Amino acid sequence: MSASSSFTDIAALIADPARSAMLLALFDGRALPAGELAFAAAITPQTASSHLAKLLAGGLLACETQGRHRYYRLAGAHVAQAIEYLSAITPVAQAPAKPLDRQARGLRFARCCYNHLAGQLGVAITQALERRGFIRGEEGKRFELLPAGAQWFTELGVDLALIKPTRQGSARQCLDWTERTHHLAGPLGVQLLNALCAADWLRRSKDSRAVLVTPKGWAQLKAQLNLDPRSLENLEHKQALAG
Structure with missing residues (x-):
């Protein structure tokens, strides 16, 4: 796989709204089960399982098994750092900011x-x-x-x-x-x-x-x-x- 194709694949994984919501839910370093991540992304557990499998395959998440439960966390500080830097990028021409809740x-x-x-x-x-x-x-x-x-x-x-x-x-x-x-x-x-x-x-x-x-x-x-x-x-x- 070329560097450019790898980059676009990872970017596509992060760009999906549901997957980005899951990644942000894990941004504090905790490990969470699929059910909580599905709730954070406002999707069904079945859909969450598909997204989590893609994030695991893409190297963005790691998974730990305890008993019958599986817990997901960011694959490392490098993933958190990449997301933090991406979040700092804003368009040159921005729409008026909405008041924060x-x-x-x-x-x-x-x-x-x-x-x-x-x-x-x-x-x-x-x-x-x-x-x-x-x-x-x-x-x-x-x-x-x-x-x-x-x-x-x-x-x-x-x-x-x-x-x-x-x-x-x-x-x-x-x-x-x-x-x-x-x-x-x-x-x-x-x-x-x-x-x-x-x-x-x-x-x-x-x-x-x-x-x-x-x-x-x-x-x-x-x-x-x-x-x-x-x-x-x-x-x-x-x-x-x-x-």
């Missing part, structure tokens, strides 16, 4: 991007870490963890010794599809989200990819990173002007 606003504010933090909050935290000299952007869309940052992450509860670098290093820059700028991803980004949830600064929504900030979380984000709801509103205003 409550769920969409929540996802834009803070959400799981495969297994790390994205959205306005993810971008704001990443930029705050850069301002404080905790991380530094490097070539190849990577972040370097600086000594002050290593101390901060350790005090937050992240065991840096357990982080295993990938081919892209321990920390990479992931293009945020709603904010059009980068947030922290990679193994360090994964551990950051886990630590923030373990410390009860953040809580994952039970029925979506949305992430919520607790009162304790806002207090700590303000004390340690000078972030509060108003600072995020200012960030959104700056990005609107830049766009």
